[in-house]
Amino acid sequence: MRLFKDYIARKVMVFLTVMPGLLVFLMFVGLFQKSKAILAVKSFSELFLHSSWHPFSGEFGLLPFLMGTLWVTMVAMVLAVPISLLTAIYLSEYAPKLVREFTKPIVDLLAGIPSVVYGVWGVLLIVPLIGRHVAPVFGIYSSGYCVLSGGVVLAVMIFPTIIHVSLEVFSSVEYGLRETSLSLGATKWETVKHVVLRKGLQGIIAAVVLGLSRAFGETMAVLMVVGNVPKLPKSIFDAAYPLPALLANNYGEMMSVPLYDSALMLAALILLIVVLFFNILARFFLVRAERKAE
Amino acid sequence: MTGRRKIEENIFKTLMVVSTGVVIGCLLLIVGAIIVKSLPALKLSMITQTPKGGYYLGKEGGILNAIIGSLYLASGATLLALLLSLPIVLFLNLYAKKTSAFSTFTRFSLDVLWGIPSIVYGAFGFVIMVFLGLRASLLAGIVTVTLLELPIMARAMDEVIRMVPGALRDASYSLGATRLETALKVVVRQCLPGILTAVLIAFGRGIGDAASVIFTAGFSDRIPASLLQPAATLPLAIFFQLGTPFPEVQQRAYASAAVLTGIILLISLASRILIKKYARHTIR
Numbered sequence: 001m002r003l004f005k006d007y008i009a010r011k012v013m014v015f016l017t018v019m020p021g022l023l024v025f026l027m028f029v030g031l032f033q034k035s036k037a038i039l040a041v042k043s044f045s046e047l048f049l050h051s052s053w054h055p056f057s058g059e060f061g062l063l064p065f066l067m068g069t070l071w072v073t074m075v076a077m078v079l080a081v082p083i084s085l086l087t088a089i090y091l092s093e094y095a096p097k098l099v100r101e102f103t104k105p106i107v108d109l110l111a112g113i114p115s116v117v118y119g120v121w122g123v124l125l126i127v128p129l130i131g132r133h134v135a136p137v138f139g140i141y142s143s144g145y146c147v148l149s150g151g152v153v154l155a156v157m158i159f160p161t162i163i164h165v166s167l168e169v170f171s172s173v174e175y176g177l178r179e180t181s182l183s184l185g186a187t188k189w190e191t192v193k194h195v196v197l198r199k200g201l202q203g204i205i206a207a208v209v210l211g212l213s214r215a216f217g218e219t220m221a222v223l224m225v226v227g228n229v230p231k232l233p234k235s236i237f238d239a240a241y242p243l244p245a246l247l248a249n250n251y252g253e254m255m256s257v258p259l260y261d262s263a264l265m266l267a268a269l270i271l272l273i274v275v276l277f278f279n280i281l282a283r284f285f286l287v288r289a290e291r292k293a294e
Numbered sequence: 295m296t297g298r299r300k301i302e303e304n305i306f307k308t309l310m311v312v313s314t315g316v317v318i319g320c321l322l323l324i325v326g327a328i329i330v331k332s333l334p335a336l337k338l339s340m341i342t343q344t345p346k347g348g349y350y351l352g353k354e355g356g357i358l359n360a361i362i363g364s365l366y367l368a369s370g371a372t373l374l375a376l377l378l379s380l381p382i383v384l385f386l387n388l389y390a391k392k393t394s395a396f397s398t399f400t401r402f403s404l405d406v407l408w409g410i411p412s413i414v415y416g417a418f419g420f421v422i423m424v425f426l427g428l429r430a431s432l433l434a435g436i437v438t439v440t441l442l443e444l445p446i447m448a449r450a451m452d453e454v455i456r457m458v459p460g461a462l463r464d465a466s467y468s469l470g471a472t473r474l475e476t477a478l479k480v481v482v483r484q485c486l487p488g489i490l491t492a493v494l495i496a497f498g499r500g501i502g503d504a505a506s507v508i509f510t511a512g513f514s515d516r517i518p519a520s521l522l523q524p525a526a527t528l529p530l531a532i533f534f535q536l537g538t539p540f541p542e543v544q545q546r547a548y549a550s551a552a553v554l555t556g557i558i559l560l561i562s563l564a565s566r567i568l569i570k571k572y573a574r575h576t577i578r
Contacts, residue, residue: 006472013385016378017396020403020448023441027414030421083313090310103314105566106321112495112558113324114502116529120536120551121324124331156320163317189303210409217411219505220533244413244505251420251509268417272410279409283402 027272035266038259047266053230055250060263062270064230068147068240071233072222075151076158076215081208084159088166093192111160119224122153127225135237142237145227150240153221158211165210169203169289170196203289206282213278217271219244243267325555332552335545341553345515350538357550360531362517366432367507367525368500371439372447375496378440379448380489384477387455388463401452407445413505415442420509432518432525435511439500447496454488455481487569494565498558504529528554 038047042060050061091100130152131144173196181191197204227239228249247267250260343356382400390397419438428434458481466476482489504527512524513534528550535547 002472002475006474009381009474009477010385010389013381013389016381017385017390017400019378020382020400020407020445023444024403024406024410027410027418030418030425031414034421083316086306086310086313087317090307090314094307094310095314099314103318106318109559109562110317110321112498112502112562113321114504114529114554114558116502116504116532117324117328117551117555117558120532120548121327123536124327124548125323156324159317159320187299187303189306190299213409214411217413219411219413220529224533224536244411247413247417248505248508265417265421268414272414275410275414276406279406283405 024276028269028276031265031269031272035262035269038262038266041259047263051230051232055257055260055263058259060259062243062263062267064232065241065243065246065267066270067232068226069216069242069244071147071236071240072150072154072226072242073212073215075147075236076154077208077212079151079155080158080162080211080215083155084162084211085166085204087159088163088170089192089196091163092167092170093188093196107160107163110156111164115157115218115221116224118153118157118221122149122221122225126152130237138237140235140237143227143239145225145239146237147226147233147240148236150222150226150242151236153225154215154218157218157221158214161214162207162211165207165286166200166204169200169207172203172290173199199292200289202285202292206285206289209278209282209285213275213282216278217244217275219248223248243271247271328548328552328555332545332548335542335549336552337549340546340549344517349515350534350543351540357526357528357531357546357553359515359517360526360528360550361553363432363511363514363525364501364528366518367435367439367511367527368497370432370436371443371500372493372497374436374440375443375447376493379444379451380482382448383451383455384481386452387458388473388477388481404445404448404452407441408449411505412442412503413508416506416509419506423510429522430510430512430524431522432511433521435507435525435527436521438506438510439503442503442506443496443500446499447492450492450495451485451489454485454492457488458484487571490568491565494561494568498561501561502529502554502558504533528557 038060047060047062048066049063050059051063052059052061053064087103091103095103126149127144129144130146130149131142134148135142135144135146177195177199178191181195182188186194222242223245226242226245228241228245229239230241230246231239233240247264250264337356339354340356341361342358343354344359345355345357346353349355386397386400415438419434419441422428422437423430423434462480462484463476466480467473471479507527508530511527511530513526513530514524515526516523518525532547532550532554535543535550538544
């Protein structure tokens with residue numbers, strides 16, 4: 001009887017364990033099925049290289065949304081990568097124990113804050129700050145609902161991802177190496193620069209790529225601060241309309257217009273493919289980093 | 295020469311301290327700004343009443359429907375996700391061989407799932423919903439959020455269960471216990487604090503996520519009475535209130551954001567206390 005229970009449990013477990021792999025596949029197939037309708041009637045260039053988005057007259061140029069996503073993600077990465085890497089180095093190499101114990105929970109809390117709350121914060125602080133104080137410095141008028149605001153909010157959101165992964169990478173660099181470098185007369189920073197960073201390079205790339213894919217798919221917070229105008233942004237003070245925001249904003253009316261839902265599911269499919277690509281890339285680097293550390 | 299090296303060291307050290315300050319400052323700024331801005335609108339009626347007619351035009355009421363809706367949704371999804379992910383994690387750690395291609399692939403899939411943006415889960419949930427002929431409802435929302443929470447929970451539990459010393463399992467086997475008995479009575483008990491933490495992390499994620507339920511849970515001013523009714527969620531309520539042109543309703547969005555942040559902080563505090571409390575019972 002006990003063995004029988006064990007046997008049944010085993011079968012159930014195997015069945016469930018197949019699920020995660022299957023789920024990735026199912027998501028891909030499901031979204032692809034839905035976007036087939038539009039892929040069948042529109043050419044590739046019409047969908048991805050045109051910037052006119054008028055679903056009601058049957059024009060589905062996704063370019064403004066692709067560019068919007070790219071701009072916002074780029075700004076976020078430029079801001080987030082140096083700050084979070086420097087923080088991670090500080091926490092792992094320099095910080096006294098007390099500071100480390102104090103900062104780690106804060107990073108965890110940042111990771112736990114819901115994206116809508118980030119959005120509210122962006123509307124409260126970042127948008128007015130950029131509209132009233134930053135843009136005028138450059139002599140540009142901006143409402144503040146722009147690429148830069150989106151980038152700033154996103155950057156804060158991906159701090160935890162990059163800090164977390166890099167901290168893990170730095171802690172896998174063995175102590176002996178640091179000691180050797182220090183005993184040869186290198187300063188602490190030189191040790192970090194030439195030993196820790198070089199040894200951890202693959203892992204750092206993985207951390208950055210993971211941050212990138214997080215930024216790429218983030219929806220609500222960005223949606224609330226970037227302005228959502230389907231035009232190609234020309235500067236970081238222009239409004240943009242990222243791909244995830246397009247999806248979230250239009251679910252209500254998409255059923256009534258022909259091909260509209262198909263176009264949106266195509267947008268979701270693009271997001272899925274890009275994120276899958278980034279994730280696989282990051283895992284690849286992480287695995288190599290692990291092997292190097294061993 | 296030595297001077298220049300010293301200067302470089304100091305420049306970078308300063309930059310690092312500044313960066314760390316920025317990261318810490320951001321959390322303080324977020325929590326601070328939301329608390330300060332929400333104070334004028336933060337009334338008890340916010341969390342004890344459902345919206346009266348015209349709430350979104352500035353009339354009386356509260357967001358109880360969204361709070362309850364979010365709790366229903368996140369609890370249902372967390373329970374389902376636990377039922378699905380616990381067997382997966384137990385299988386990976388107790389049954390499958392450590393280096394088998396199957397378990398490597400499953401872990402990899404979980405990592406990939408973890409990275410998929412919630413809006414894509416939303417779209418996928420919508421596809422399933424249409425496929426099954428369901429309407430936007432609490433049930434459809436729960437299914438979607440379950441998928442979203444599954445990888446978060448499974449990965450977190452995997453980390454914990456992996457740490458169980460092999461000797462403990464061997465001892466259990468040698469007493470004649472089957473794998474299942476070892477899994478449930480030894481490993482799960484040993485990992486209880488870790489499992490609870492994983493559950494709380496996933497719950498927090500579920501309660502705060504808006505993008506995945508925007509398609510599937512619908513929105514309603516009433517507290518859902520059955521699984522097939524649409525349910526309001528707190529993040530969406532915040533979003534809709536902020537989107538209105540009325541300043542007093544926007545104020546309420548800030549207040550709702552403060553409520554949501556409060557819930558999240560409570561959950562994270564609870565998980566910290568749980569870890570401390572249960573850590574006594576585990577064998578190291």
